[in-house]
Amino acid sequence: MSLLIVGTLAFDSIETPFGKAEKIIGGAATYIAWAASYFCHDIRLISIIGDDFPKEEITALANRGVDTNGLKIVSGGKSFYWAGKYSDNLSRRDTLITELNVLSEFDPVLPELYRTSDCLMLGNLTPDIQLQVMRQMKRRPRIITLDTMNYWMDTTWKDLLKALKQVDILSINDEEARQLSGEYSLVKAAKVIFSLGPKYLVIKKGEHGAFLFYQDHVFFAPALPLLEIQDPTGAGDSFAGGFMGYLANRKDQEFNTIKQAIICGSAMASFCVEAFGLDKLKNITGEELEQRVRQFREIVHVDF
């Protein structure tokens, strides 16, 4: 099945306690697409870049089965740029620079082919753009997942609620779930969020794993403790990519299938943080992926 991804392609400058990287390739959609490409081979990408964005990066995506015809390249424009620095224990991230550049004129227009995509992943962007994309779909995708953040809750509350009404799965972190619902208990938060539209709630907790809420059920996938951690940037998007890539390749949407997708997303996030930027995410062998998924299952195994 086909997967349509909407999100940013960007340059990132990143400083973590373990190193520094200047103007490397980043952006939510980049991470999502690379992670998804390990599970799904019919991916379409909607984004906007300047002509400063390296052509070989677009070729590399195309070589992974990503259709890049929906990529708007603004001649003479500069791509979105973000710079950030992580605290010593990685628990805090300070944004140093945000240059929207061409992103400020992002007005997504979906190529005809894209409008019948089976699955839709709305990366973290202004809810208005997420709504514009949904409006252009000719038939409703089988699964729509929306990623968002506290910033949109603070600034574009009404649009966010409008977007939420139309999606199947919401992906946010625990603090955002609490802010969105006004409830501290995540069990109560999930109930409030279900009433806003989504049937599934994915709560990403970074190095503390991820929850999946569905009706009265809850599933939890831990984050694997890793030998090497270099850079958490893009982990959440890699999670979303692995998650949606896996679902796009499955026929059913049973609860157990969504759980499996959570494990695949967690596996991709765990690869992502092992190196700066996309370095590891671009180079995962089938064997590594299989072993990683197995580790996620073993780590919670206990006989009673």
Add this chain to the structure above:
Amino acid sequence: MSLLIVGTLAFDSIETPFGKAEKIIGGAATYIAWAASYFCHDIRLISIIGDDFPKEEITALANRGVDTNGLKIVSGGKSFYWAGKYSDNLSRRDTLITELNVLSEFDPVLPELYRTSDCLMLGNLTPDIQLQVMRQMKRRPRIITLDTMNYWMDTTWKDLLKALKQVDILSINDEEARQLSGEYSLVKAAKVIFSLGPKYLVIKKGEHGAFLFYQDHVFFAPALPLLEIQDPTGAGDSFAGGFMGYLANRKDQEFNTIKQAIICGSAMASFCVEAFGLDKLKNITGEELEQRVRQFREIVHVDF
């Protein structure tokens, strides 16, 4: 088998976003003993209190199978008192008052019977007291678990290292594991900590669950998302109590058994936070306990 517990009995004043409690019964050993009493019926307690400590609380412990002959009651003395306040999202706890009172003269003397206890739980106290207790054992307990905190790493480093050399299991949180080892990666931290003495490392992460490291293996138990959260005080100690209570009632110390103990500890911690102080921990039915343990297994279940 018998379980010897060393730790504080205290008064706590607690303020959380969900309520307030003035001078209620607290202390590490209180929580440990109550939690352990659901699994083990031969518990011995070493602690010190003033005669302001309610006699009915000691009777209640005795009724749960806790031998309180090792409890030193200082006539005219005041029991240890702690007051603290939690931040809005419970992520931070500020200590408002610490009155050591009789705790400052704690010089543990083990009754003869206690010196041959099978299992030893060293609650969070100055490492010097933990060492004094270990020195008084006539034969080495089958399992010694030590709980400690960053404060002792900052102030009594040498004593702590001496104590660590003699224990089987160390129980700390993730930041403390990083501080103790000088490693950010918990996998690397575990290796350093194993070289200091312990064979098992339990990393408590509060609402984010718990890791168990053993040789090259790792096990993870999530924290259950709860409908009601009132007061996190004593959750770590309730965890330790459930963990050691379970182990004290098992003959073997296989890795799988230790994993089971982690689940039992997590279950007790989850009950603890549902009410202020000991309110829930004192009133758990067998059915509730069984159901809670089952929930901990179900929450990570996925078929592949």
